[in-house]
Amino acid sequence: xxxxxxxxxxxxxxxxxxxxxxCTYSNSAFQYFMWxxxxxxxxxxxxxxxxxxxxxxxxxxxxxxxKSSKYISLFIRDSQPSDSATYLCAMSKTxxxxxxxxxxxxxxxxxxx
Amino acid sequence: xxxVTQSPTHLIKTRGQQVTLRCSPISGxxxxxxxxxxxxxxxxxxxWYDEGEERxxxxxxxxxxxxxxxxxxxxxxxxxxxxxxxxxxxxxxxxxxxxxxxxxxxxxx
Numbered sequence: 001x002x003x004x005x006x007x008x009x010x011x012x013x014x015x016x017x018x019x020x021x022x023c024t025y026s027n028s029a030f031q032y033f034m035w036x037x038x039x040x041x042x043x044x045x046x047x048x049x050x051x052x053x054x055x056x057x058x059x060x061x062x063x064x065x066x067k068s069s070k071y072i073s074l075f076i077r078d079s080q081p082s083d084s085a086t087y088l089c090a091m092s093k094t095x096x097x098x099x100x101x102x103x104x105x106x107x108x109x110x111x112x113x
Numbered sequence: 114x115x116x117v118t119q120s121p122t123h124l125i126k127t128r129g130q131q132v133t134l135r136c137s138p139i140s141g142x143x144x145x146x147x148x149x150x151x152x153x154x155x156x157x158x159x160x161w162y163d164e165g166e167e168r169x170x171x172x173x174x175x176x177x178x179x180x181x182x183x184x185x186x187x188x189x190x191x192x193x194x195x196x197x198x199x200x201x202x203x204x205x206x207x208x209x210x211x212x213x214x215x216x217x218x219x220x221x222x
Contacts, residue, residue: 008155034211043203043213043216044156044213046211046212088156090211095169096168098163100168101144101161101205101207102158103155103156103158
């Protein structure tokens with residue numbers, strides 16, 4: 001079983017829809033939670049970063065963490081064609097004083113005009 | 114503040130050759146991670162360095178190796194290149210948050 005599970009999609013929604021992307025994890029030692037956006041043939045770009053349960057909002061993006069359920073989500077409101085990309089969840093845990101980073105497989109998202 | 118820089122951005126090698134990829138982390142970041150991303154696929158974890166030590170390696174053969182220097186920059190070496198090594202190689206550095214470089218696109222012919 002992978003430490004972090006993410007549905008690879010693809011996910012296709014119409015412009016303006018609310019998008020929900022999700023990841024589950026198995027290890028309660030994960031402390032920090034991140035979402036990255038990756039456009040084709042580019043390096044991933046950090047979108048959201050949080051370390052506690054609850055919601056964190058940044059513009060049209062909301063990251064949600066539920067540590068009791070080991071479940072994280074990214075919501076995109078008023079989705080735009082420019083949001084079409086692969087979205088990766090990531091989380092980290094402390095191992096021997098350093099932060100080990102673990103990624104989900106990524107979800108490919110297409111926003112249709 | 115400069116981001117994570119990787120060099121070269123692109124290169125083409127022949128099967129059996131050796132290649133060295135380089136990564137300069139964000140100033141103050143001590144951890145460097147290397148990932149392989151074949152076209153259309155997810156990130157495959159290669160190596161993790163922290164404070165000059167290898168902390169973990171992914172499920173790759175020994176011909177994939179690397180090191181981290183005292184200034185926290187890092188190299189990834191791949192020996193005896195195979196066609197399936199063609200991929201985007203990404204480096205990330207981490208302080209409180211992890212940031213990626215733009216990657217090195219390696220093509221093996």
